[in-house]
Amino acid sequence: MYEWLDREISExxxxxxxxxxxxxxGGVIDQLVDIYLSLPPxxxxxxxxxxxxxxxxxxxxxxxxxxxxxxxxxxxxxxxxLDIGHYNDARAYFRYSLLxxxxxxxxxxxxxxxxxxxxxxxxxxxxKRCTDARDSYTDEEWQDILNLKPFTNEEVAIVQARQHFQWxxxxxxxxxxxxxxxxxxxxxxxxxxxxxxIAKDNTLKGVIWLDVSxxxxxxQEVVKHPGYKELIAPDNTEVYSLPDPLPEDRESxxxxxx
Numbered sequence: 001m002y003e004w005l006d007r008e009i010s011e012x013x014x015x016x017x018x019x020x021x022x023x024x025x026g027g028v029i030d031q032l033v034d035i036y037l038s039l040p041p042x043x044x045x046x047x048x049x050x051x052x053x054x055x056x057x058x059x060x061x062x063x064x065x066x067x068x069x070x071x072x073x074x075x076x077x078x079x080x081x082l083d084i085g086h087y088n089d090a091r092a093y094f095r096y097s098l099l100x101x102x103x104x105x106x107x108x109x110x111x112x113x114x115x116x117x118x119x120x121x122x123x124x125x126x127x128k129r130c131t132d133a134r135d136s137y138t139d140e141e142w143q144d145i146l147n148l149k150p151f152t153n154e155e156v157a158i159v160q161a162r163q164h165f166q167w168x169x170x171x172x173x174x175x176x177x178x179x180x181x182x183x184x185x186x187x188x189x190x191x192x193x194x195x196x197x198i199a200k201d202n203t204l205k206g207v208i209w210l211d212v213s214x215x216x217x218x219x220q221e222v223v224k225h226p227g228y229k230e231l232i233a234p235d236n237t238e239v240y241s242l243p244d245p246l247p248e249d250r251e252s253x254x255x256x257x258x
Contacts, residue, residue, distance in 0.1 A: 042123035
């Protein structure tokens with residue numbers, strides 16, 4: 001199981017493109033003794049082989065993450081979830097109520113459409129999301145990842161343009177969506193701007209992508225994003241700037257490629 005991921009890791013020369021922590025599964029047993037026997041077999045197999053991972057580095061973020069151990073979350077409704085990782089800015093969960101010893105369990109994600117069932121098992125979710133992550137690169141980009149080719153002038157310009165986007169949080173709308181005022185002081189139009197988001201009580205940390213494709217040079221707009229509103233209350237939410245890479249640093253550039 002997961003031999004395909006082993007092969008991919010061995011083929012990629014970017015040192016931080018995939019981060020494998022190799023944390024032993026004992027970390028799960030120690031912290032989640034009461035539910036250990038109910039965790040799905042494909043998830044246990046993954047943790048036994050890889051531990052926690054961060055995969056497909058892009059835009060100062062990893063498109064996929066798997067936690068070891070998972071983290072318990074309780075919704076406003078009282079329902080218990082196990083946070084097992086993420087795909088882009090959508091957290092991935094098992095539902096406590098569906099966990100059965102020795103059985104696979106579906107994986108759900110919080111998306112803009114709400115709580116959505118994505119796959120029937122952890123293995124299926126991982127394969128699907130890894131395929132989605134790889135498909136976000138063109139064939140040429142993927143070859144660059146494998147071969148670590150130098151940047152093009154266009155790529156350097158994109159990295160530099162990001163440094164000229166100014167933003168500030170202005171609050172929340174009536175539906176608790178995060179409102180960010182963004183001004184484009186660059187000479188380019190970028191599709192997305194990534195910023196960090198964190199709960200003040202340190203229960204959750206991630207990255208969100210703001211759609212800035214309609215903000216032309218010299219313009220300013222307020223962009224709305226749901227953030228993690230199902231998991232973090234507005235008064236517990238903070239946003240922050242992500243570090244910019246050096247254009248001459250080929251590896252750090254991949255943090256910002258989308």
